[in-house]
Amino acid sequence: MSLEVLHIKKSVSKEDWFCNELFLHKEQLYRIAFSYLKNEQDSVEAIQAVTVKAFVHYKNLDNIELFKTWLIRVLINYCIDELKRRKRYVNTNESIEKASLQEEDNTIYVKGFIERLEHKYRQVVLLKYFEDMTFEQISRIIKKSESTVKSRLYRAQELLKEMMEREDGV
């Protein structure tokens, strides 16, 4: 559905619609941002940066009904970049390549086993089980096929199981 059609149907201004959508998803967006950035100030900044970005670009979306998944993708990419930028500041004597290689070490918020998973596995677990998203939505967010999402989730489950078994001394 095009944006124009949607707005005519709902009889709201584009701006109001945009604002409502942001308000509607604000808690989810904040949790995701916080899970990456781990502090309030950076997470709030992320939400604002993504609001600006989204407001400028959302008109270009082919299907406005995918606004939410697009927004989350923009947010996650912002957060990953922000983490990399931090590392570059910290490791001023190290090469950018090294900082880039360390990206996989970024930790998502959760305190238990999931934190030990590689980023690509943590990401799908978070979106699927914490945010209750469908495979299709996750596929759109991380720009991978649904089968890749499923296989990552399956692999994540196996890894979690192994970790938990080791922990239990099985």
Add this chain to the structure above:
Amino acid sequence: MIGDFNETEFKKDKEAYMGIEIPESLERTILEGLEKGKKQRKRFILRRASSIAAILILTLMCVMVVNSPALANQLKRIPAFAYILKVIHWDKGMTEAFEQGYFQELGLSQGHEGITLTLDKLVADEKNMVIFYTVDNKSDKEISMCHFAFIDPKGEHFTAGIGTNGLEKDESRPGNIFTGRTDVNFPDNNGSVPESFSIEVTMTQSPDISYEEPVQAGSESSRNDNSNRSIKGEFPSKEKALKSVWTFSLKLDTEKFFNKKIEYPLDKIIEIEGQKIIFKKVIVYPTRLGVQMEIVKENTKELFYFDDLRFENEEGEIWAGIMNGVSGFGGPGDDEKTIYLQSNYFTKPKELYLKFSSIRALDKDKCKVMVDLEKGGVLSELPQGLRITDINSLSDGYELKYELENDNMKDEKRAYNVFYSEFIDASGKKYSFNHSSMQSSFTGKGAGAIYIPKYEYKGNIILTIEDFSQRIENETVIRVK
């Protein structure tokens, strides 16, 4: 569900996650973001690359949208054409080329690192070539771009401009299949497509910051201090290249592709408001149409762009044209210009007319702008409507901001990129900037900025105006056929 193993541990994780405290200020944050977004929305960014390739990409992006539903439906029934049709849907000439069988089947595949690149089809003439290709990505890397290098039998790289579209996911096929096209365009006076050549393709992974939307001429983009670092003169280059090179050797079906061009000699001198242009000839290749012209040296104005150059057939229908101005080879000051339009080679009109009504132009003595970067001053008289509002010294360069007053209705949706990317210092040495930004002129006042790298310039620098809102106007018709 994960619950088939230690669910309690997992639940704790989820509870911790869902318990993240939401700050009360969040709605205010969003509203502030919305206000910033509004300010930035009207801003247009043009990333200027100095290469010919970039000019050609713009040309391609700007070609007139001509839909041909009947043709499209016919071709859609052939599965292999589905994606190509999508890529060329705006290009009537190219669509017809395919319908006429004017293409070469390639079907050449090579795989490295779990990624198979297949060159599917090729369309060419002596000066241009388009290759359609498919990437089957079975690796865990996200590929954003294929970079094509073309090498002639002597081992030399092509002298052509090469423009490659970003990869598009082919949703109609299962798996991780992406499609793309690459365009090769030789200038009229330099080189041509050889009969045989090799291709070396490298691939880059998606940039680390993929929230950065691609920016094209005429598209809106944001300028967020948090997110768009390029405003500070840094050029984000975060793409990671793969190690492998996909190599192919190709031999063209020259019988099919070469010696197809049609030339229409014109040799007409047109005078508008005292400015003369000699229209020399029109050359129609299957993939590109060129109008060769000479701008008379004695003109008192520099001529920039035609607003509405087009070809019409005997019924007044547009046979070939371009939207949003016209691009061609050559920078400001070049007397010989060739303007390229979308070709419509396979449709043969009975009569053909070249038409236009206005050309953007400015007095030659107003086209040079001398700037003192150190003191932040402008030493030339600027043309009416143009104001340089600020010159800021940044860590790695200078930001020069300008405003352009303009109430011409023809410019309702146009943002002007006023300055040419090449400039000189007092010693005459050439330099270039490759980044600039523009705001639209919806309100009658446009604004822009250029980012000049920091060098040891000798004295003041001299910028050249390459586009401006003043015009010379006259309804002009030249019979071509």
